[in-house]
Amino acid sequence: MKIHEYQAKEMLASYGAPVPRGIPAKTVDQAYEAASKFGSCVVKAQVHSGGRGKAGGVKFAETPEKARSVAEAMLGMKLITKQTGPEGKIVRQLLISEAVDVEREFYLSITGDSERAGLVIVASAAGGTEIEETAKEHPEAIVQIPVSVIEGFKSYQGIRAAEVLGLEGDLQKQLISLLGKLVKLYLEKDCSLVEINPLVQTTDGKLLCLDAKVNFDDNALFRHPELAPMRDINEEDPKEYSASLSDLNYVSLDGDIGCLVNGAGLAMATMDIIKNFGGSPANFLDVGGSATTERVKSAFEIILSDGNVKAIFVNIFGGIMKCDIIAEGLVQATRDMGLSIPVVVRLEGTNVDLGRKIIEDSGLAIIAASDMADGARKAIAAAKGVKA
Numbered sequence: 437m438k439i440h441e442y443q444a445k446e447m448l449a450s451y452g453a454p455v456p457r458g459i460p461a462k463t464v465d466q467a468y469e470a471a472s473k474f475g476s477c478v479v480k481a482q483v484h485s486g487g488r489g490k491a492g493g494v495k496f497a498e499t500p501e502k503a504r505s506v507a508e509a510m511l512g513m514k515l516i517t518k519q520t521g522p523e524g525k526i527v528r529q530l531l532i533s534e535a536v537d538v539e540r541e542f543y544l545s546i547t548g549d550s551e552r553a554g555l556v557i558v559a560s561a562a563g564g565t566e567i568e569e570t571a572k573e574h575p576e577a578i579v580q581i582p583v584s585v586i587e588g589f590k591s592y593q594g595i596r597a598a599e600v601l602g603l604e605g606d607l608q609k610q611l612i613s614l615l616g617k618l619v620k621l622y623l624e625k626d627c628s629l630v631e632i633n634p635l636v637q638t639t640d641g642k643l644l645c646l647d648a649k650v651n652f653d654d655n656a657l658f659r660h661p662e663l664a665p666m667r668d669i670n671e672e673d674p675k676e677y678s679a680s681l682s683d684l685n686y687v688s689l690d691g692d693i694g695c696l697v698n699g700a701g702l703a704m705a706t707m708d709i710i711k712n713f714g715g716s717p718a719n720f721l722d723v724g725g726s727a728t729t730e731r732v733k734s735a736f737e738i739i740l741s742d743g744n745v746k747a748i749f750v751n752i753f754g755g756i757m758k759c760d761i762i763a764e765g766l767v768q769a770t771r772d773m774g775l776s777i778p779v780v781v782r783l784e785g786t787n788v789d790l791g792r793k794i795i796e797d798s799g800l801a802i803i804a805a806s807d808m809a810d811g812a813r814k815a816i817a818a819a820k821g822v823k824a
């Protein structure tokens with residue numbers, strides 16, 4: 437789960453991390469009022485995306501009047517950044533932040549490191565809006581410092597980070613203290629990313645988190661009911677959102693074959709085989725361990741809400757869940773929903789013969805496939821409206 441910059445900064449502040457003063461605003465009047473509290477300010481689009489600065493989503497305003505006109509232009513605009521894709525994101529909220537006199541900008545983040553089964557602090561003296569270019573052209577300028585999740589953050593890791601950023605004396609102390617807070621936040625809230633870009637040194641010698649991105653591990657959200665109100669479903673793909681409510685793993689893609697699969701590995705293999713035969717998957721949908729009628733129905737509903745889907749490929753392995761039960765679920769869901777697009781089914785596993793017979797006897801126009809390759813070919817042909 438992602439949250440907005442203003443929420444991330446409130447969370448950072450609650451851990452004692454230094455952030456500039458800021459006030460969220462949903463209307464032009466609120467923006468004006470907030471800006472009146474600061475001498476000059478920065479108006480920042482609140483969308484779940486980085487790269488806003490380069491796309492016109494971060495603007496300086498010397499006066500509250502200027503902030504008002506900037507806010508007028510920004511609220512409701514479609515912000516297209518490098519991260520949003522061409523469809524962009526509508527700006528529904530702003531953060532009015534006090535303007536800060538910046539001396540230097542750094543990159544600092546904490547993320548998981550599955551190889552070391554720990555965390556890693558990522559630091560670079562080349563922070564700010566050019567970090568992507570730095571990563572490409574000068575990867576050596578981005579340094580990783582491993583942190584154990586058992587021992588937690590240690591000062592020597594902070595000293596190393598300060599060395600990377602070129603911070604000494606009091607600034608080094610500030611960085612060590614900040615890193616301790618960021619690691620604490622990361623671990624306590626089950627984050628997947630805490631990124632400060634830029635972390636800045638102000639002209640009066642203070643470190644400040646000028647931008648903040650905090651992402652949470654979805655699998656641990658059940659441990660954090662306090663985070664639920666921070667979710668902004670406007671920022672999420674509506675299909676992915678409704679899938680998450682039904683406990684389905686769903687990712688929207690841009691092809692025309694809806695895939696209903698059980699298990700993430702099988703989902704990947706299904707997408708690969710569709711691609712291999714020249715087709716294009718519309719989604720990655722994993723119903724998980726239980727392909728019951730209800731779950732299959734929810735899955736079909738989500739797949740069908742994507743107007744691009746021309747055929748559905750059901751590729752299910754009946755392990756613990758037997759094929760006859762799955763077949764019954766499929767038949768029932770297809771019948772209840774009056775599906776009008778072709779459905780290709782490949783079943784394998786326990787009681788497969790019984791499962792296939794249930795589908796045959798249903799009288800429904802379900803296209804049976806003998807194996808994955810056959811299923812992929814038939815689904816591609818069905819999406820094109822021809823017979824395989």
Ligand code: ADP
Pocket residue numbers: 456478480485486487488489490494533534535536537538541564565633634646647648
């Ligand atoms: P994004 O990463 O989405 O482009 P940032 O919040 O990092 O957005 O803002 C982009 C740039 O704007 C920063 O690198 C910084 O130079 C400048 N900036 C952002 N907030 C402020 C602020 N409060 N005061 C002064 N400059 C700012």
Ligand code: MG
Pocket residue numbers: 486487564633634647
């Ligand atoms: Mg930034």
